[in-house]
Amino acid sequence: MNRTSRVTLNPAFLQEIKEDHRNFYRLLAAARHHLGRWGSYWRDRTPRAMVDLLERVRDRLAMHFALEEAYGYFEDPVWTEPQISIAAQRLRDEHRLLYGELHLLTERATKVLYRETSALRIPGICADFERFCQHFEDHELRESDLMVRALYEDVGVGD
Numbered sequence: 001m002n003r004t005s006r007v008t009l010n011p012a013f014l015q016e017i018k019e020d021h022r023n024f025y026r027l028l029a030a031a032r033h034h035l036g037r038w039g040s041y042w043r044d045r046t047p048r049a050m051v052d053l054l055e056r057v058r059d060r061l062a063m064h065f066a067l068e069e070a071y072g073y074f075e076d077p078v079w080t081e082p083q084i085s086i087a088a089q090r091l092r093d094e095h096r097l098l099y100g101e102l103h104l105l106t107e108r109a110t111k112v113l114y115r116e117t118s119a120l121r122i123p124g125i126c127a128d129f130e131r132f133c134q135h136f137e138d139h140e141l142r143e144s145d146l147m148v149r150a151l152y153e154d155v156g157v158g159d
């Protein structure tokens with residue numbers, strides 16, 4: 001049994017956090033819809049609304065990840081399958097990357113708002129937000145898959 005700093009998931013808590021965060025997923029879906037449209041109709045819009053939306057999503061994302069890390073993951077389990085531990089570590093590390101991605105997008109939009117960069121950048125910001133959403137979705141899918149695997153390991157069904 002290897003006890004060197006391992007990470008694993010707490011599937012029950014992680015699932016509960018995801019269920020409690022339906023409002024966050026709804027906000028994300030709305031932002032995706034609006035920014036998808038802004039990518040084409042940005043000339044009719046004010047960048048203020050785009051910045052507000054990105055800031056709201058970014059702040060809720062920070063809360064979502066903070067709760068997942070506090071209750072959905074834990075370090076140094078008595079034992080966990082090494083493959084689960086490696087995948088859990090990777091997924092937890094992705095939180096910082098995903099938050100950073102969205103934070104940079106928000107900063108880029110803020111620069112447009114304060115006319116530090118051209119409004120011509122808006123379609124690119126919207127396209128990158130869509131890319132961020134795909135990265136986040138992919139992360140959520142892999143996290144859900146790992147939750148199931150960790151659950152099976154917990155009840156001794158896994159091989």
Ligand SMILES: [Fe+2]
Binds near residue numbers: 065091143
């Ligand atoms: Fe996560």
